[in-house]
């Protein structure tokens with residue numbers, strides 16, 4: 537099993553400006569582009585060379601041979617009822633994307649109470665608390681994160697209803713569950729005096745959902761914790777799956793605009809709504825690969841003045857996704873070419889009488905990427921699953937881990953346990969039955985990455 541040394545990671549990350557962003561992504565499909573091939577070979581060679589170093593714990597059951605770790609593992613199960621109460625409490629604090637402050641303050645207080653060091657709120661609103669390891673400057677630094685923000689507007693009623701083990705509350709699993717596990721893990725490590733080799737930086741981050749566009753995690757990597765993070769784990773939502781690859785996306789707001797006028801009197805003028813129609817017709821005929829899954833959808837459409845007017849503006853929002861950077865950039869290019877064609881056709885149709893304009897605004901840009909399935913951080917998760925008798929459910933998704941994966945920092949997003957239903961809807965519910973399994977697994981994975989003294 538190849539293992540990446542921390543040293544190698546540091547060097548690799550410090551040198552990453554040698555590679556353009558798309559090249560840093562270890563996707564098999566970028567081999568279609570010959571330019572990328574030599575870099576791919578280089579990365580594989582580097583991964584192999586690095587296998588002579590060992591850092592991560594590849595059998596997490598060995599950790600439990602230490603009496604204090606065993607106690608901690610039992611403790612996090614014992615405190616599960618209070619963990620669930622705290623999950624409800626923090627989920628009841630509204631935190632729409634860009635308005636996470638109140639929930640953030642709750643976290644700052646809790647990080648301080650638990651005894652984390654250097655507790656702070658950074659300039660974008662991420663709440664950070666650190667727990668230093670004993671391994672010196674070459675030890676790994678793990679960011680353990682969960683997102684503060686929800687998709688629900690400030691005025692949404694956040695009232696808890698319980699039916700047995702089921703808790704009904706918007707945001708209870710996404711990401712009330714991940715957030716509460718940050719606190720449970722920090723509390724457990726402090727209570728049992730677990731001395732880790734690597735550092736753990738706990739982060740309740742902003743801006744994961746929708747137009748947040750990974751704002752919080754981008755800020756961690758680019759500013760607040762720049763060049764410090766060697767590994768990243770996000771805990772997000774319910775279940776027991778693990779996200780190991782990043783589905784990237786491009787989102788645009790596309791607007792056609794012109795002078796507008798009377799539908800009868802100004803007839804002969806190019807029409808923004810007709811241009812939108814032309815473009816959506818073209819998009820709807822796009823063919824994209826099933827594997828790697830590559831998708832597109834026009835999700836919102838708006839415009840017009842009245843039935844008897846040629847509109848001044850018409851616009852729509854489009855979301856395009858792929859787990860493959862090459863396919864995503866191909867789709868992106870195709871979309872822009874078609875947008876230009878729709879504009880030209882509409883203007884040509886009316887012989888340039890009252891020309892319209894096109895504006896394409898980027899409203900979301902999540903990077904894509906994969907990492908080798910035998911990468912050490914994934915192996916730690918597999919080892920924890922094996923120990924906990926959880927079947928491996930590894931897949932691709934769009935999460936805060938997109939950012940680190942896209943720049944070559946090992947990262948996974950793990951589910952927090954229990955069973956969720958109706959995420960992103962007002963009917964969201966979470967079944968807490970056996971949810972301690974998620975808590976125990978998250979603790980083991982975190983300790984497997986940083987190691988224990």
Ligand SMILES: [Zn+2]
Nearest residue numbers: 710711772773
């Ligand atoms: Zn989430």
